[in-house]
Amino acid sequence: MMAGYHALVKQVLDGERSLADLPLDLRAEAEEAVRLVHAVDRAPVTLPAAVEERVMAAVREHAASPARRAWRWLHAPRDVELRLRIRPWMVWGGALTAAASLAILLTRPTISSSPPETRVASRDTVLVRFVLYAPGARRVAVAGTFNQWDRSAAPLVPAGTSGVWTTTLALRVGQHQYAFVVDGERWVADPGAPAVDDGFGRRNSLMAVTAHGGRVL
């Protein structure tokens, strides 16, 4: 089996050292290594224009597919007539549940949250409360399909020094994907909601907002 290149020769290939800096006994090896790298074909690769036609044909077909139309239907704003009948025990029950959830959250050592709480804001939007327990975070935001994944559009505010961060957003009725952004760079899926793989090694949390309120999927 052939020996590998000397570490100094590899530095030459990496562009971190010049050939002239090498000891004389490594020059021949380095020249061989440079011939290898010079054999790389860097010519541009041009694809035929038919690629664009095929992509756009597929795009038009997918855009017209029932699944895509259903997805757009879920996202599209529309008027919804609401008739709410709330009994006092529902209010107290909800408050107790929220208090119990918060108590559980505060006992967890790492980042955690509860599923977003919601209430109806208008005929086509619903107020959704996002909560994340992130002690030590300098800033937290929530980004998702509802704000074009803008990591600075919806900051959460800390609730004192407890490590709990919250914000309330008016979201349109439909299905939303979202994630928390901690310190401007770390994406964190909502531990209190189901998540889907975004295809690139990250997890997006899922939430459905209906005219009757929000629920995690």
Added chain:
Amino acid sequence: MGLEAEASDADVVRAVLAGDVERYAVLVRRYRDRYARYAARMLGSRDIAEDAVQDALVRAFDRLADCRDPTKFAGWLFLILRNRCYAERRRRQRERPLEPMDDGLAGTDRPDGAYDQLERQRALERSLQRLTAEQREVFVLKHVEGMAYEEIAQVTGATVASLKMRMHRAYDRLRELMKGHL
């Protein structure tokens, strides 16, 4: 045409998401060839690269609503293409393990006298296909696309130290595979 050239990726993405499907052609034209070389060198075949780029562009459209930062559409599309290339590599390994591929990628319209260089180029193309996918990728991004280790780390998510380790193993393996061509 001027308007098309001026429109940012983010503007086009937002227009497409708002229902203007035809605007997606702007992004197709913008990135079709830009990523073709990476795919061709990763997959060792211009034809397979064409399929990969096409599939990546269609898949990007299907998932456009998941693009967290439309201003970074280029990097997001690159990740889709990269995943597609890795998947294609795995599929080929299952079906035709280590079969060398040569469909003229190294080019044929070369002047006389460049025979040795051309032969070496073809040998290197074949050798690249025998590296691991990770080794080949770092080699392609650095020596074909001309990216610095820091830039490669940004697009792949790997650390500079691990990228260097992969690259140095790739150099050793290529030396072995290119024996007789250097």
